[in-house]
Every structure is written in C-alpha cells, then in structure tokens.
Amino acid sequence: MLKQLSLDNLRTFVSVIEQGGYAKAGDWIGRSQPAISLQIKKLEEQLGKKLFTKVGQRHMPSNDGNWLYPKAKELLALNDAIFHALDSVPLSGRLRLGIPNEFASTLLPGIVGEFSKHYPDVSLEVTSSLSRDLLHASRRSQFDVILALVNPDEVAGGELVLEDDMIWVGDSARPIKKEPISLVLAPDGCMYRSRVIDQLKQQTRAWKITYTNADLSGLVAAIQQGLGITALARSSMPENLTVLKDSGLPNLGKVNICLFNQDTQHPVVSRTLAEFIKSKLQHR
Numbered sequence: 001m002l003k004q005l006s007l008d009n010l011r012t013f014v015s016v017i018e019q020g021g022y023a024k025a026g027d028w029i030g031r032s033q034p035a036i037s038l039q040i041k042k043l044e045e046q047l048g049k050k051l052f053t054k055v056g057q058r059h060m061p062s063n064d065g066n067w068l069y070p071k072a073k074e075l076l077a078l079n080d081a082i083f084h085a086l087d088s089v090p091l092s093g094r095l096r097l098g099i100p101n102e103f104a105s106t107l108l109p110g111i112v113g114e115f116s117k118h119y120p121d122v123s124l125e126v127t128s129s130l131s132r133d134l135l136h137a138s139r140r141s142q143f144d145v146i147l148a149l150v151n152p153d154e155v156a157g158g159e160l161v162l163e164d165d166m167i168w169v170g171d172s173a174r175p176i177k178k179e180p181i182s183l184v185l186a187p188d189g190c191m192y193r194s195r196v197i198d199q200l201k202q203q204t205r206a207w208k209i210t211y212t213n214a215d216l217s218g219l220v221a222a223i224q225q226g227l228g229i230t231a232l233a234r235s236s237m238p239e240n241l242t243v244l245k246d247s248g249l250p251n252l253g254k255v256n257i258c259l260f261n262q263d264t265q266h267p268v269v270s271r272t273l274a275e276f277i278k279s280k281l282q283h284r
Helices: 007-019 022-029 033-047 063-086 101-106 108-118 191-202 216-224 267-282
Strands: 052-055 058-061 093-100 122-129 145-150 159-170 181-185 207-212 230-233 254-261
Touching: 007 022, 007 033, 007 063, 022 033, 022 108, 058 063, 093 101, 093 267, 101 108, 101 122, 101 216, 108 122, 108 267, 122 267, 145 267, 159 267, 181 191, 181 216, 181 230, 191 230, 207 216, 254 267
Parallel strands: 093 122, 093 145, 181 207
Antiparallel strands: 052 058, 145 254, 159 230, 159 254
C-alpha cells in the first residue's frame, strides 16, 4: 500500500524542533499541547520511529528526528512554493480582525505568526474585546473578520466553527473554597460571567467576585495567586491552568464559537484568514 505523510504533522514536527518544545510549538501554530503531542504520536506511528526523547522537561530530537528534520523542511518548502507560484494575485491589503480577549492570549500568537509568514503583504490589525462588544451594531462594521462567542440559543448570523464546552478552570495547586466560591471574572457583558452567575444562583451556592479583569493574562495571574476560579471555553484554556472536575460545581453547558466574515474591499483576503482561523480552532 502506498503511504503518504501528513504535511500538517510534518509542519508540527518541524515547529517543535525550531521552537524548542511542545508548548512553544503550540503557541506558535495556535494549537494546544495535547494536540501537538497527538500529531507527533501519529507521525511516529506512521514512520515506526521515535522522533523525540525527553531530557528533563524538554523534548529533544532523537537520531531519527535529526535525520528527518532537513527532509521535512524540504517537503514543506516545496509545498509552500507550489501554492505561492500558483497564486495568480498575491494576497495583500489591510485586514481588521476582532477577537475575544481570551483567544487573543491562546490562539492569536499562532495565527499572527503563521498567517504573516504565508501572506507577508497582508497587514493584520487586531482588536481584542468582549464578544458582545465586537458584534454590537455600532462597532461591527469596523472589522473585516470577527471571531466571537455566541450562546447556542442565539441567532447571530455567523458561521459555526466549533460547539465548545464551557468549563470551570483553576489552579491545581490551589484548593477550591467550598463556601463562598471565590470567582475571578471578566467585566459585565462577558458571556462566561453571566453563565457562571446564573448557574450558581440556580444551585443556590454562595459566591463572591474577588477580582475582575478583561484580560485573560490578568485572570490567570489572579487565579495563580489564589484569588479564585473562573470559566472559559475549553479551546481557550491556557496550559498553565487546570480543568476543575468532580468539584460539585454546576454544569455550564455549551458555547458556540462563530466566525463573521464581513463583505469587505478585500474579500479574498478575509476568506483566507477566516479559513486559517477555522483550521487552527478545529485542530486544538
């Protein structure tokens, strides 16, 4: 049987080596560490070779990994050259992207890095804010592409990219206080905040908000200082936090992650970016 290598897995393999580890490769290409590990495992199973060895906390290429690395680079370069050569009109222009605050920390670095590498003539102008604000009628026309969170029962008109779980998140080194539950949340208008408060009220659990910040990095810092717990979409959870399981906390349900590709003066560029974001989210 004719075997075919996955270029996607090869690109991840090269990124792990060049970025210096699974976590940094995940940040670079916009995927979670488990997704990176799964791709490497599939590549190793297909080749029948161990491509990395763990030295302390680092993943170092094995002899077979070092042998494969330059050949993988050649394959990827040839693939990219083919697509660039067949692009009759190189993508160019300014693109305005609106993205939720939490995805700006976990998804955006990989998008900006890799998209800019593929399309250097496209200038990305990124605004991160609450989904409600990005989709508000007074601001929506300011963006060419919007990634936003939408409640499953809402009709927002966007393209559903991922139906995600909303999960409780905390620091594994910090035990949860039973009563009252200390919450670290984004400001009013945040979907996570509304869902958390509604569900706790239904469960008649005592709770208090100990810290408010619109930026995910600020929330993470507060959680690591023991100020409380929060809720996020599973695909936006940073690697330095932990999913809280079997904690007696209420189920938070689902959240839709949607793309809104506006009708702009650069429709091909907008469509390309939208497809790029979809690919990153669906492989996390």
